[in-house]
Amino acid sequence: MSKVLARRGRWSAYKLVLMQAAVAVAASLFFFIVWGEQYGLSALAGGFIAVLPNFVFATLAFSHTGASSTAKVVKTFYWGEAIKLLLTIALFSLVFINLKIVFMPLFVCYTLALIVHWTAPLYFKQS
Secondary structure, eight states: HHHHHHHHHHHHHHHHHHOOOOOOHHHHHHHHHHHHHHHHHHHHHHHHHHHHHHHHHHHTSSOOSSSGGGGHHHHHHHHHHHHHHHHHHHHHHHHHHHHOHHHHHHHHHHHHHHHHHHHHHHHOOOO
């Protein structure tokens, strides 16, 4: 039963990450069409920085569920959040060091992807 719950929670988290990725790609396409390649790639990098750590967190956080493994659930949530934070820092560092980016589209797309995550209860039905 707990594997079913873990799978259901992981699938819900993956739907949210997929929605974040869709918004990031749409924003990147908007920047690409309106302002050109450099803006589009910068926006895509910002979306990637928001989406990849959330995907890693979803994978780690929903690996265990159930009352019998409560300690494992808490431990994987803490580890998932720590890895998510470190991965976000590392990705921002890599982008700033290795890519010639435009800051505005990078942060706009990053923020849009985070807003999708924060407002998830508004458009996802609980089942």
